[in-house]
Amino acid sequence: MNETLQTIAKRKSCRSYQNQMIKEEELQAILKAGIQAPSAMNRQLCEIYAITNLAYIDELTNAIKKVSEERGEKKPDSYHFSYHAPVLCIVSGPEYDSRRVEDGSCILENIFLAAASLNIGSCWINQLRDTQNVDEVRNVLNKLGIPPNHQVVGCAAIGYANQEGAAKEKNESRIHIIR
Structure with missing residues (x-):
């Protein structure tokens, strides 16, 4: 199996991160891989905002938690929407x-694969997409410089994994070859 296929096969979600920032050159490599993703008609309209300020990530967590609880979704005290990734x-x-959903999803997949190739953990995060239009959350997004007319496609939590998780079996019956 070639290196690309090996990276794809080893990629998995990480939900426990070391309390250590990833190296700048690794972050840059991951972000540059993200923007290599295909986009409809090569318009390249989706953008990546890499947040490394933990206070901003915590502020987003608190806003999302508040909105979720107002919607009747009780979150545990230990809840952190990005699993404390740096x-x-x-x-x-x-x-x-x-x-934007298709283009942004391709960017995210490239981020996940680039992270896996560098032995950096990652996890797809959806809560922000689901809460972005509520004032408490949108105010934080505005503070981060995300334009008011932008819609979040998804997020990637990335950082050095605390432990290697087991790879999950994939259901190959989902593959259909029509000849």
């Missing part, structure tokens, strides 16, 4: 772009 990559695109 980096949170928010991928967003303009609301007028009908392909």
Whole structure:
């Protein structure tokens, strides 16, 4: 199996991170891999906001937790929406772009694969996408410089893993070859 296929096979979600910032050159490599993703008509409208300031990530966590609880979704005291990862990559695109979900998802997949290739843990995070239009959360996004007309596609928590998790079996019956 070649190196690319090995990286794809070893990628898995990480939900426990070391309390250590990843190296700047690793972060840059991961972000540059992200923007190599394909985009509809090569318009390249989605953007990545890499948050390394833990106070901002905690502020987002608190805002999301408040919104969730107002919606009747009780979160445990230990809740942290990005699992205390030292980096949170928010991928967003303009609301007028009908392909932002597809384009942003490709960016996120490249981020996950690049992180895996560097032995850095990562996890797809959705809570921000689901709460972004509530004032408490949108105010933090505005503070981070994410344009008001951008919609979050998803987030990637990234950092050095505390422990290697077991790879999960994939259901190969989902593959269908039509000849």
